[in-house]
Amino acid sequence: MAQKGILIVVSGFSGAGKGTLMKKLLSTYDEYVLSVSMTTRAPREGEKEGVEYFFTDRDNFEKAIENNGLIEYAEYCGNYYGTPRRYVEEQLDAGRNVILEIEIQGALKVKQRFPETLLLFVTPPNAAELEKRLKYRGTEDEETIARRLARAYEEAEGIEAYDYIVVNDNLEECVRELHCLVNASRRAPVRKTEFINNIRDELKSFAKGEC
Numbered sequence: 189m190a191q192k193g194i195l196i197v198v199s200g201f202s203g204a205g206k207g208t209l210m211k212k213l214l215s216t217y218d219e220y221v222l223s224v225s226m227t228t229r230a231p232r233e234g235e236k237e238g239v240e241y242f243f244t245d246r247d248n249f250e251k252a253i254e255n256n257g258l259i260e261y262a263e264y265c266g267n268y269y270g271t272p273r274r275y276v277e278e279q280l281d282a283g284r285n286v287i288l289e290i291e292i293q294g295a296l297k298v299k300q301r302f303p304e305t306l307l308l309f310v311t312p313p314n315a316a317e318l319e320k321r322l323k324y325r326g327t328e329d330e331e332t333i334a335r336r337l338a339r340a341y342e343e344a345e346g347i348e349a350y351d352y353i354v355v356n357d358n359l360e361e362c363v364r365e366l367h368c369l370v371n372a373s374r375r376a377p378v379r380k381t382e383f384i385n386n387i388r389d390e391l392k393s394f395a396k397g398e399c
């Protein structure tokens with residue numbers, strides 16, 4: 189059986205550059221897949237159904253919640269966002285590392301349910317850079333940008349819940365760093381339970397004779 193993939197949550201302020209970072213990570217290494225979320229927010233220009241999101245209405249979203257079709261969901265700036273369960277489970281079983289690009293409430297729910305999840309927080313080097321990137325993106329109006337910046341302030345409160353912070357200053361470096369963190373996390377005891385149990389069993393025989 190293939191070694192199970194790692195479930196990775198990537199969060200970060202809106203405008204931190206997570207999207208570009210994930211695209212680069214996926215095109216550089218082939219062991220990653222990105223989960224496509226469901227949302228009730230309207231598509232932005234250029235966004236395609238099933239690529240950036242599965243776009244839906246509140247009724248359908250609530251049905252998915254009732255049918256236990258989502259691993260987690262949250263409300264963010266007036267819209268629902270959630271992670272469809274089936275794809276994530278299939279990909280992890282096939283040995284691929286699955287990335288959930290989700291906000292903090294969802295991240296904490298995933299960690300609670302699956303404690304071995306790796307939580308990464310992506311941030312720009314400072315707040316002025318965040319504002320600049322949001323404005324430069326040109327996909328949101330002034331009011332939405334202001335809401336997202338206010339939300340960033342709230343989200344900053346929760347950063348300590350993450351395993352690692354990654355400062356997104358240089359794209360290539362940041363991608364390399366993410367990949368290194370994922371590889372290092374394979375060695376965490378929480379992902380080595382079989383190895384730990386085996387070596388404990390083997391060591392038992394030594395414990396019989398006292399020192």
Ligand code: 5GP
Pocket residue numbers: 199200201202225226229260261262264269270271289290291292293294295
């Ligand atoms: P955006 O509207 O900019 O695409 O996303 C807004 C926020 O929702 C981002 O922080 C994004 O990471 C988060 N998000 C996207 N999909 C999901 C999801 O399935 N669950 C949760 N909890 N957050 C999500």
